[in-house]
Every structure is written in structure tokens, then in C-alpha cells.
Amino acid sequence: MxxxxxxxxxxxxxxxxxxxxxxxxxxxxxxxxxxxxxxxxxxxxxxxxxxxxxxxxxxxxxxxxxxxxxxxxxxxxxxxxxxxxxxxxxxxxxxxxxxxxxxxxxxxxxxxxxxxxxxxxxxxxxADAATLAEHRLGVLRGTRNSLLVTLGTGFGGGIIMNGEIFCGGRGFGVELGHIQMDMHGEKCTCGRRGCIETLCAASRLTRDALRLAEKKKQAGDKLGETLHDAGTLIAAARAGDIECTEAWNRYLDDLSNALVSLINILDPEIIAVGGGVSGAGDFLIVPLNERVAKGSFFKEPTPVVKALLGxxxxxxxxxxxxxxxxxxx
Ligand SMILES: [Zn+2]
Missing domain, CATH: 3.30.420.40 (ATPase, nucleotide binding domain)
Structure with a gap:
């Protein structure tokens, strides 16, 4: 075990x-x-x-x-x-x-x-299972149309439509992470470029952390020794490191753009955010809501909240x- x-x-x-x-x-x-x-x-x-x-x-x-x-x-x-x-x-x-x-x-x-x-x-x-659980037991409870996105190694997610999990028209489900945001962007696991997953999964922050670690080590900055994944980059941004804060802000911009596109398609009542990056709590949720409210087509912003069930x-x-x-x- x-x-x-x-x-x-x-x-x-x-x-x-x-x-x-x-x-x-x-x-x-x-x-x-x-x-x-x-x-x-x-x-x-x-x-x-x-x-x-x-x-x-x-x-x-x-x-x-x-x-x-x-x-x-x-x-x-x-x-x-x-x-x-x-x-x-x-x-x-x-x-x-x-x-x-x-x-x-x-x-x-x-x-x-x-x-x-x-x-x-x-x-x-x-991802559909996690969405169903959040709908029956967690933060999506009582909603008719809502969304869960998970920010882990990949970018997953599921849709609640009319109170039920939406498994797609042909039963294949939904691939929220493979909507293209930048046709010249990084290569995605699916073979295309610049998908939401390449910009918004935790692994993007890990790549940023490793890049900054090298840069800082070369500049003799001790912080370079500690940066190795999404969690350490978020901690350094929280502690006020300028380069890590810039990387975090770019991530928040990309993630809010992805959520705004999903909101514009689905007009969900609420979006729950789960997966490793959601562990950042209000450090993620507060600036994300500000950006989503600014970018949304609809006047009434969709609230973005942390998922409950981990x-x-x-x-x-x-x-x-x-x-x-x-x-x-
Ligand atoms: Zn992809």
C-alpha cells in the first residue's frame, strides 16, 4: 500500500x-x-x-x-x-x-x-467524475449549468448542463484543454500548438520555474536553488520575487483568457477550479475573478471559486x- x-x-x-x-x-x-x-x-x-x-x-x-x-x-x-x-x-x-x-x-x-x-x-x-462530485456534493451543488476546470499536469474539466454531466454529443466527452489559444504557441500533447493546456496547466508554471531557476543561478541568486515546480514558483511570487510575480501574472492572464472563452460559449452560473494550482487559494482566485470580470462579454461576471473535494x-x-x-x- x-x-x-x-x-x-x-x-x-x-x-x-x-x-x-x-x-x-x-x-x-x-x-x-x-x-x-x-x-x-x-x-x-x-x-x-x-x-x-x-x-x-x-x-x-x-x-x-x-x-x-x-x-x-x-x-x-x-x-x-x-x-x-x-x-x-x-x-x-x-x-x-x-x-x-x-x-x-x-x-x-x-x-x-x-x-x-x-x-x-x-x-x-x-474529469467528468470530479465535475459530477462537485455538482452533487461540492461547490457546484444546486447549479443547472456550471463548469469545473482542473489545473494539474494537464488541463481537464467537465460541464454540468441542465443539472447533468455533459458527456458530449457522441459520448466522447469534452476536451476543454485542447482549445487553441495561440496557433504559434508551444507544441501540445495532442499534436497541435498553443492549446489551453500548454498555457494553463500546472506544467506551464513548472517550465517557467525551471527557466527562472537557471537564470537566477547564473546571476548568483540563491532563489534559483529552490525553484523547481509550480508550487515553488507560486511561493516565490507570493513572497514578492519580481520575476516569479511576472511569470505568475502572465499565467493569470492566460488562464483568465481561457476561462472567458469558456464563459462566452457556455454562460455558466459558476466555475470551480481544482487541481494542484488551486492550492494557491485566494492568491489565485481573487486576481482571477478580477481578470475574468474585465474580460467577460457578459456584464454580470461568472464567479470563479475553488473546488471543494480535492x-x-x-x-x-x-x-x-x-x-x-x-x-x-
Ligand atoms: Zn492540445
């Missing part, structure tokens, strides 16, 4: 839902109370890129059993299994079409999970999706 499992009191006769968030390096599992959607137990284990879908499902089952045992939850009390995946999903057939970080291509993963657990299973994209959003959303879509056995 990669981390210590945490448990809250369970063990009464209630029913539970299992939620899994499969990432490029680990599988997170949560056991969720069917009524309150409180996470009563969670744990994680390693995922190795290229491991088979069958082996992955077995690891998930072992992880679920050990987590359930530790929390005093009987496996019989678990009704459904929900899984979220960083990739494109064919929701109708329960197939992972492409998940490059997992090495899954055209894998009938929903069926494999269903057979391994002998329970109804559902599967969705990880790293648990994916597994909670996966569990919720299974609860809402699996037919009772």
Missing part, C-alpha cells in the same frame, strides 16, 4: 458504494456511505503503466477487500462499483477507447470490473455515477 488507509466508523447495516480513481501511477479506492456520500474508508495501491486490465481489476478487488476489512464493512454491503479513468470512454459499451497514461486501448473494462467484483459497475472519465473528487464522482446509473440487480 502506498499510503496508510484511513477509516471512519462503519459496520452498521447500511449499504455502501465503491469508487475507484485510476491514475498513471496509482489506484485510489474509496468506500462511500450510500446515504450521506461520506467517504468511510480509503486507500491506494501502485499502478504500473502497461499492466493488463485483468490484473488491474484484481488489484482493485484486493484493495477494496483490505479497505473494507479495515473499516468493518462487509463486502456484501457494497452495492455498486464506479471507476474513473484518465482517458476517453465509450459510455454505451463500457469500453476504454484510449487511456494513454494507463496503456489501455479499446479495453472492455466495465465488463472486466463487473465480472471481477460480481457487482454492477459503471465507468466514466476522471483529491477525493474522482473516486467520489465514480461512486456517485455508479449509484445513479447502475440498475439494481
Amino acid at each position: 502506498m499510503q496508510t488507509a484511513s477509516c471512519r466508523t462503519a459496520g452498521s447495516k447500511r449499504m455502501y458504494r465503491l469508487g475507484f480513481d485510476i491514475g498513471g501511477t496509482h489506484i485510489a479506492c474509496g468506500i462511500i456511505n450510500d446515504e450521506t456520500y461520506e467517504i468511510v474508508g480509503k486507500d491506494a495501491c501502485a499502478f504500473f503503466r502497461g499492466q493488463s486490465a485483468e490484473k488491474t481489476a484484481q488489484c482493485m478487488a484486493e484493495l477494496a477487500r483490505s479497505t473494507a476489512a479495515r473499516c468493518g464493512t462487509d463486502f456484501q454491503q457494497i452495492e455498486t462499483v464506479g471507476v474513473c479513468i484518465p482517458g476517453s470512454i465509450d459510455a454505451q459499451n463500457g469500453t476504454v477507447v484510449n487511456a494513454y497514461n494507463l496503456g489501455f486501448h479499446n479495453v472492455p473494462f466495465r465488463q472486466i470490473v463487473k465480472e471481477t467484483f460480481n457487482k454492477p459497475a459503471a465507468m466514466l472519465n476522471d 483529491n477525493d473528487a474522482g473516486l467520489a464522482g465514480a461512486a456517485l455515477f455508479a449509484a445513479e446509473t447502475c440498475l439494481p440487480r
Whole structure:
């Protein structure tokens, strides 16, 4: 196990839902109370890129059993299994079409999970899962049309439309990070140039941090030794370093431009911001709202707020999706 499992009191006769968030390096599992959607137990284990879908499902089952045992939850009390995946999903057939970080291509993963657990299973994209969780349990609760964007290694996000997760016209979902902002910009992972992801993901700040670190080291500035990722750049900007502040302001300009474009398409009631960069809190949220209000086409600005559920959003959303879509056995 990669981390210590945490448990809250369970063990009464209630029913539970299992939620899994499969990432490029680990599988997170949560056991969720069917009524309150409180996470009563969670744990994680390693995922190795290229491991088979069958082996992955077995690891998930072992992880679920050990987590359930530790929390005093009987496996019989678990009704459904929900899984979220960083990739494109064919929701109708329960197939992972492409998940490059997992090495899954055209894998009938929903069926494999269903057979391994002998329970109804559902599967969705990880950004959609996080959006669903924020809508049912977090800061998007009560909205009809809203948006979550996640600022991590990539730029992810999902759309709530008419109170439901919007999975696209053909079921492929939405790729908010691959809207082009600068046709002459940096090469994106998708093959095009200057996508929102190249300018607004945390990895852009990491590139800035490494560039400034070199510059500062050459100038004999000790700050150069500490700059190595988005978090250290944000900390230096917060502490008032001029070059890091300039880099942070350029990032805020680009991020607000991206959000304004999304607002102009969707007119959302609210935008939630999650992922690593959202850890900056008001240092991000306050100037972002100022810029978005200035740039928006609409007179009434869309509020931008920090997402609530953090790293648990994916597994909670996966569990919720299974609860809402699996037919009772
Ligand atoms: Zn792209």
C-alpha cells in the first residue's frame, strides 16, 4: 500500500458504494456511505503503466477487500462499483477507447470490473467524475449549468448542463484543454500548438520555474536553488520575487483568457477550479475573478471559486455515477 488507509466508523447495516480513481501511477479506492456520500474508508495501491486490465481489476478487488476489512464493512454491503479513468470512454459499451497514461486501448473494462467484483459497475472519465462530485456534493451543488476546470499536469474539466454531466454529443466527452489559444504557441500533447493546456496547466508554471531557476543561478541568486515546480514558483511570487510575480501574472492572464472563452460559449452560473494550482487559494482566485470580470462579454461576471473535494473528487464522482446509473440487480 502506498499510503496508510484511513477509516471512519462503519459496520452498521447500511449499504455502501465503491469508487475507484485510476491514475498513471496509482489506484485510489474509496468506500462511500450510500446515504450521506461520506467517504468511510480509503486507500491506494501502485499502478504500473502497461499492466493488463485483468490484473488491474484484481488489484482493485484486493484493495477494496483490505479497505473494507479495515473499516468493518462487509463486502456484501457494497452495492455498486464506479471507476474513473484518465482517458476517453465509450459510455454505451463500457469500453476504454484510449487511456494513454494507463496503456489501455479499446479495453472492455466495465465488463472486466463487473465480472471481477460480481457487482454492477459503471465507468466514466476522471474529469467528468470530479465535475459530477462537485455538482452533487461540492461547490457546484444546486447549479443547472456550471463548469469545473482542473489545473494539474494537464488541463481537464467537465460541464454540468441542465443539472447533468455533459458527456458530449457522441459520448466522447469534452476536451476543454485542447482549445487553441495561440496557433504559434508551444507544441501540445495532442499534436497541435498553443492549446489551453500548454498555457494553463500546472506544467506551464513548472517550465517557467525551471527557466527562472537557471537564470537566477547564473546571476548568483540563491532563489534559483529552490525553484523547481509550480508550487515553488507560486511561493516565490507570493513572497514578492519580481520575476516569479511576472511569470505568475502572465499565467493569470492566460488562464483568465481561457476561462472567458469558456464563459462566452457556455454562460455558466459558476466555475470551480481544482487541481494542484488551486492550492494557491485566494492568491489565485481573487486576481482571477478580477481578470475574468474585465474580460467577460457578459456584464454580470461568472464567479470563479475553488473546488471543494480535492483529491477525493474522482473516486467520489465514480461512486456517485455508479449509484445513479447502475440498475439494481
Ligand atoms: Zn492540445
